[in-house]
Amino acid sequence: MTIRHHRGRYEIRRFDLDELQQQLASEPWVITDENVAAAYRGAKTELVLKPGEETKSFPSYQHLVEQLASLSVRRSHRLVAFGGGVIGDLVGFAAATYLRGIPFVQVPTTLLAMVDSSVGGKVGVDLPLGKNLVGAFHPPSEVWLCHELLATLPDRQVRNGMAEVWKYAYIMDADLADQLDAAIPTQASMLSETLVDRCIAHKRDVVQADEFETNGLRAILNFGHTIGHAIEQVLGYQELLHGEAIAIGMVFEARLGELLGFTEAGTAAIIEDQLLRQGLPTDWEGFQNPEPLLQAMFRDKKVVGNALAFSLVPKIGACKLVTDVPVAAVREVISR
Numbered sequence: 001m002t003i004r005h006h007r008g009r010y011e012i013r014r015f016d017l018d019e020l021q022q023q024l025a026s027e028p029w030v031i032t033d034e035n036v037a038a039a040y041r042g043a044k045t046e047l048v049l050k051p052g053e054e055t056k057s058f059p060s061y062q063h064l065v066e067q068l069a070s071l072s073v074r075r076s077h078r079l080v081a082f083g084g085g086v087i088g089d090l091v092g093f094a095a096a097t098y099l100r101g102i103p104f105v106q107v108p109t110t111l112l113a114m115v116d117s118s119v120g121g122k123v124g125v126d127l128p129l130g131k132n133l134v135g136a137f138h139p140p141s142e143v144w145l146c147h148e149l150l151a152t153l154p155d156r157q158v159r160n161g162m163a164e165v166w167k168y169a170y171i172m173d174a175d176l177a178d179q180l181d182a183a184i185p186t187q188a189s190m191l192s193e194t195l196v197d198r199c200i201a202h203k204r205d206v207v208q209a210d211e212f213e214t215n216g217l218r219a220i221l222n223f224g225h226t227i228g229h230a231i232e233q234v235l236g237y238q239e240l241l242h243g244e245a246i247a248i249g250m251v252f253e254a255r256l257g258e259l260l261g262f263t264e265a266g267t268a269a270i271i272e273d274q275l276l277r278q279g280l281p282t283d284w285e286g287f288q289n290p291e292p293l294l295q296a297m298f299r300d301k302k303v304v305g306n307a308l309a310f311s312l313v314p315k316i317g318a319c320k321l322v323t324d325v326p327v328a329a330v331r332e333v334i335s336r
């Protein structure tokens with residue numbers, strides 16, 4: 001599969017595990033985290049970082065680029081991000097900025113990274129004030145997909161990635177929603193290459209239509225994310241995984257859409273039922289105190305003036321960015 005972007009294009013290439021290990025062995029700058037390094041001891045890695053969202057931060061970014069400098073990594077070299085979205089975003093941001101930009105390869109090892117973060121060129125780090133507040137558009141030079149890597153993924157991480165898979169179904173693929181509904185993959189062994197490819201194709205279509213998030217098209221990928229990101233931020237990126245937070249976000253943003261008369265009645269209940277059966281959370285006790293959450297939403301990148309913007313689904317399989325959502329409606333939905 002080919003992804004086009006402002007500076008050209010990149011290929012998504014499939015490898016089996018043996019081929020991938022050989023490919024990695026010929027790369028001098030493979031960067032990963034401790035869990036991936038432990039699961040794939042045979043794979044050659046150069047720098048091994050701590051796992052977890054805290055690694056997607058300024059301190060570890062600084063540490064990483066200092067290491068690159070001390071190892072004399074040059075502009076002609078390329079970094080290989082071998083890991084989940086945290087490693088992909090961090091290494092991608094290092095690649096975007098170190099020496100004013102060097103190439104990098106994404107080797108996604110989680111379902112979430114395969115279907116979402118490794119495609120689209122967004123890289124960056126979190127600030128204590130919010131997620132992804134510093135970053136760049138720096139497309140990878142290649143993405144290497146190896147389905148076998150999913151075999152070692154814990155079930156919770158499978159469900160986490162499935163939240164983004166359901167998101168594609170809700171925003172643009174009603175047929176996928178029906179298929180998933182009939183057979184929900186809850187373990188890595190139940191995930192097919194076809195499913196992963198179908199999601200990547202959706203992400204490709206959206207990012208090619210709006211690479212820099214300027215015409216509102218790419219914003220549809222944020223369904224569930226305005227509330228989800230706010231939850232993650234209030235929790236200090238602890239307790240809930242990204243997919244878990246957006247699962248809650250999708251249910252409540254569907255309810256918000258219903259309250260506004262934008263979303264077909266009954267949609268939120270269907271989404272809630274499906275995500276519950278997926279084993280994802282659909283409610284959060286923090287809603288009892290909505291003010292910190294609302295404040296977090298006002299720091300969202302989509303905020304224009306005093307109105308809140310949400311990517312809402314009119315029905316399952318379609319999505320549109322709605323600006324001018326009254327704060328009162330949001331407060332009502334989350335404090336119900």
Ligand SMILES: NC(=O)c1ccc[n+]([C@@H]2O[C@H](COP(=O)([O-])OP(=O)(O)OC[C@H]3O[C@@H](n4cnc5c(N)ncnc54)[C@H](O)[C@@H]3O)[C@@H](O)[C@H]2O)c1
Nearest residue numbers: 035051084085086087109110112113116117122149152153
């Ligand atoms: N750039 C984008 O467009 C984009 C899109 C979506 C999400 N993201 C970002 O991605 C991050 C989340 O990514 P994630 O869910 O992949 O999290 P992650 O990178 O933290 O990986 C999840 C956990 O699984 C472990 N792991 C990874 N691969 C494994 C494997 N094959 N076997 C066993 N364990 C493995 C990791 O060590 C980690 O503990 C968030 O920071 C989010 O903001 C970015």
Ligand SMILES: [Zn+2]
Nearest residue numbers: 164225242246
């Ligand atoms: Zn997401």
